[in-house]
Amino acid sequence: MSTKRVEQLHAQGVRTRAHLLESAREAFSTCSDASLNSIAKKAGVGIGTLYRHFPTREDLIFELYRGEVQQMAQAADDLLEEHPPLNAFRLWLNRFARYAMTKAGLIGALQSATSRGRFAQEARGPLTAALQRLLDANRAAGTLREDLEPDDVLLAIAGLYQLDPAGDWEPRARRLLELVFVGLCRRDP
Amino acid sequence: MSTKRVEQLHAQGVRTRAHLLESAREAFSTCSDASLNSIAKKAGVGIGTLYRHFPTREDLIFELYRGEVQQMAQAADDLLEEHPPLNAFRLWLNRFARYAMTKAGLIGALQSATSRGRFAQEARGPLTAALQRLLDANRAAGTLREDLEPDDVLLAIAGLYQLDPAGDWEPRARRLLELVFVGLCRRDP
DNA sequence: TTGCGTGGCGGAGACCTCTCCGGTACGTTG
DNA sequence: CAACGTACCGGAGAGGTCTCCGCCACGCAA
Structure with missing residues (x-):
């Protein structure tokens, strides 16, 4: 199933993105100027990954x-x-x-x-x-x-x-x- | 002459400060978001010196x-x-x-x-x-x-x-x- | 003259932002 | 099943901000 596989690939990206957003929401609710570094770390992904999903x-x-x-x-x-x-x-x-x-x-x-x-x-x-x-x-x-x-x-x-x-x-x-x-x-x- | 010496001491600080301001003016006229690092370097002083004179x-x-x-x-x-x-x-x-x-x-x-x-x-x-x-x-x-x-x-x-x-x-x-x-x-x- | 206190100096270090590129793992294709 | 493409991941590295502390140089007092 090519489309399903593609969706799974997508799904991984989507999951990562969701993690990022979740930890960002948590971080920002605590401290409005949380570092992107800490957000990436909290989400368990590299800083590069964060920046690819959200360039700024x-x-x-x-x-x-x-x-x-x-x-x-x-x-x-x-x-x-x-x-x-x-x-x-x-x-x-x-x-x-x-x-x-x-x-x-x-x-x-x-x-x-x-x-x-x-x-x-x-x-x-x-x-x-x-x-x-x-x-x-x-x-x-x-x-x-x-x-x-x-x-x-x-x-x-x-x-x-x-x-x-x-x-x-x-x-x-x-x-x-x-x-x-x-x-x-x-x-x- | 104690006061004169004191003034000389002061004078050194004043001179440093003037250097800092001069190179800052030059830097900012070129580029409005010049780095403080580069300003200190251009003034020939350490970054710490810049920050002591201008905390922010x-x-x-x-x-x-x-x-x-x-x-x-x-x-x-x-x-x-x-x-x-x-x-x-x-x-x-x-x-x-x-x-x-x-x-x-x-x-x-x-x-x-x-x-x-x-x-x-x-x-x-x-x-x-x-x-x-x-x-x-x-x-x-x-x-x-x-x-x-x-x-x-x-x-x-x-x-x-x-x-x-x-x-x-x-x-x-x-x-x-x-x-x-x-x-x-x-x-x- | 010889310490000693102090104001000013410098840069190492912690932490941040943002870029860049090699690695990885999954799906496709012959 | 083997090789390859590609989307995604991770972190090293460049360069910035700001702090902190050891150092020096100078004036003063003994």
């Missing part, structure tokens, strides 16, 4: 949180169904902030995600798509400025990444989001 | 740009004298953006300057003081919101640090600053 640290972290990023994207749609557009947008921003701050590993990846890089393409993809839907809905409702692009929003809330997740970030995040929110609103003529 | 990479970078940071702070006063407060504020933000982007090394230091750390205390000191004066002037003029703190502004423009200094950052920076500016303005009743 961000790849690994993003893979860990892929599901949750998509969940964030989904949340945009859910909120849009249950709330008027402007409220949905505001709630989504809050949720984003909270999410980014509580997942310490993710925030590091977000922080180093500049314009290019794999994170930009893969994580920002779903995120920008979700933001686009939120912006569209608000455009239709006439609540937000009409010339906004998702990147503008992502850039405006970048200050979140400066906050210390272990510290007193909530009031500062609230102030930041409020400020951004006002900036995004349509100026009444 | 940020310390070194900040020291390189200390004068220019103070210049930024001074610019706030100059602008306030020559322009109405709101304009001064806007111009200062633009200048800040341009400055942060053109000094590739500095932006790295700014980027990693979270709430604590030496940069926060030393670089943000002058910067927050300057911002405070700008905010005060605008408060007096009734142009900006009255509950603003310098940190709010610094956080709001943190998106600048995500921009790629080598890329097409200007339009995005302009959009960001405009957005922030609107968010900072006093809401007309």
